[in-house]
Amino acid sequence: MRVFLSTYGSRGDVEPVLALALELQRSGAEVTVCAPPDFAGLLAGFGVPMVPLGRSAEALTKAAPPPSSIPEHAAELIAAQFEVVSEAASGYDVLVATGMVPAAAGALSVAELLGLRSVSVTFQQLTLPSPTHRPLAFPGRPFPPDVTDSRTLWDLDAESNNVLFAEALNRRRTKHGLLPVDNIRDYVIGDQPWLATDPLLDPWQESTAFDVVQTGAWILPDQRPLPxxxxxxxxxxxxxxxxxxxxxxxxxxxxxxxxxxxxxxxxxxxxxxxxxxxxxxxxxxxxxxxxxxxxxxxxxxxxxxxxxxxxxxxxxxxxxxxxxxxxxxxxxxxxxxxxxxxxxxxxxxxxxxxxxxxxxxxxxxxxxxxxxxxxxxxxxxGLIRTDGTAVAAKLLLDGSR
Incomplete structure (x- = not known):
């Protein structure tokens, strides 16, 4: 099986993907990771093929661009997904998307374009709508202080995702013959997202909106000695x-x-x-x-x-x-x-x-x-699970969602 893993973000977004890549390789799968160029050395050190995507995540973080630039940077990421991933992932069997919303939306759209099975993964549950927690507000788009109703807050969250990312995503989708997406957030989540966190540290409470698969955290074993x-x-x-x-x-x-x-x-x-x-x-x-x-x-x-x-x-x-x-x-x-x-x-x-x-x-x-x-x-x-990557790899290789 050929598995394409796509992410964009800091090391916290890339290292779990690398952990899964190594588990998949041990199981006999062919794996490629698409990630920011900052992490080329990290993946090369583990012998995992990488396709660089977009600008340096570290440089972008240190530059601290204003919130008003979010749509511009999102458009760059989405364009890069269509230009880079559509070629690199051709011929693969499944695409796993995680990382920033616009990057994941672009990767999932490319999977749709190529006819690939896809899985959407998050490394924390706060992006998954639930009455038990509030959504995360985007920079420059705070929630009204007088709004406390959970459903209203999640509706506002969906609206923010659309305002920031919909135009860029749908422009690319239309150009490639795909139908536009009405709700970017729900498109990225899908109906059966994976939550790659430990159930004790990050307990998920069942939701009627979708069926969450909590695999356990994806941990990259590190055998390097201390200097x-x-x-x-x-x-x-x-x-x-x-x-x-x-x-x-x-x-x-x-x-x-x-x-x-x-x-x-x-x-x-x-x-x-x-x-x-x-x-x-x-x-x-x-x-x-x-x-x-x-x-x-x-x-x-x-x-x-x-x-x-x-x-x-x-x-x-x-x-x-x-x-x-x-x-x-x-x-x-x-x-x-x-x-x-x-x-x-x-x-x-x-x-x-x-x-x-x-x-x-x-x-x-x-x-x-x-x-x-x-x-x-x-x-x-002593209660933390250590089998997250094994669980995720088995689900992917078995064709389960």
Whole structure:
């Protein structure tokens, strides 16, 4: 079987797709991944063929374009899907689409054009309409503050998707002989979307609108050893606190690094600082801090006392599996949701909002470093499923939805 996997976004969007690609390869399938050019090295390192799509996701994130430019960038992504994927996916048996809505809409349209079976996947449930949670508001299109009715909010969400993406998508679809789509969001979701998250960390409550297939999280096993100098730092004292915000630009990165390091020091702990897309930097030359770039977080998180992070789905999952307490400082999108789940499960603390002050991370760190939190984090770690990619691969190879 030939499987084409399409995504666009940050590492949190690409790494799970790579995990599935490797599982499919082990099962004998031929696999190609379509992703932003930033991740060509990552996929090449695992021997997975890749087709680059669109502009650099990191450059676009750091540029922080205004909300008014969303339709323009969406049109670029959709055009790229039709131009790149329509050729690259020709002759495949099934297309799996995930990532940003316009990218997924374009990929699914190409699958329709090529007559391929398609599957739509999300890595968090907040994009799936449900009376149990609110939709995520798009930048520049906040929901009216006086509207609280769930159905009305989801109707507004559908409207926002159409306003931002419908013209570009339907222009391309019409050009290629496809009928226009009336509801972009529902077209992307389909009638049986896959939710690639852990059912304990992200419990889905049944909906009558569609039949969600929750596969479990798609986890990329990382066997890389830790660098010698980092291993030496870990061995030189008590377990440090990891601080990193992944693909988040952190508009005041110098202040964020200073506040985080000083808060960790106030707890009598050392710090491992990941530079990330925010380019965080050490604030002095004291020997209680160590800076890293790309690192095996699966291995590292088992050796730290706590993890302070942005609340991306992947980092939240990695920290939870490691059994390490966490402090989530949510910046955008689904990150407040993951912060809330961490707090509800008792495996860490949710920071109040994206801005760091000395007092706020200090209080959250006290909660995370409390002995009871550590015990609970280890309990939950033992309940997390690890078979998500195997489940998804079997469904694809069996032809099930």
């Amino acid at each position: 010698d100098d980092l291993a030496e730092f870990l061995a030189a004292g008590d377990a440090p606190v990891f601080v990193g915000f992944g693909s988040m630009p952190m508009h005041s990165s110098a202040d964020a690094a200073r506040v985080a390091i000083e808060a960790v020091r106030a707890q009598g702990r050392r710090t491992i600082l990941r530079r990330g897309w925010a380019n965080l930097a050490l604030i002095d030359d004291q020997d209680d801090c160590f800076a890293v770039d790309e690192i095996n977080q699966q291995k590292l998180f088992g050796h730290v006392a706590a993890v302070v992070h942005h609340g991306g789905a992947g980092t939240t999952m990695t920290t939870t599996r490691a059994g390490t307490p966490q402090v989530v400082v949510p910046q955008a999108a689904d990150q407040p949701y993951w912060a809330g789940r961490v707090a509800e499960l008792g495996i860490g603390a949710a920071h109040d909002g994206p801005a760091l002050t000395f007092e706020s991370p200090s209080a959250a760190l006290e909660t995370a470093l409390a002995p009871a939190t550590g015990v609970r984090a280890k309990e939950v770690a």
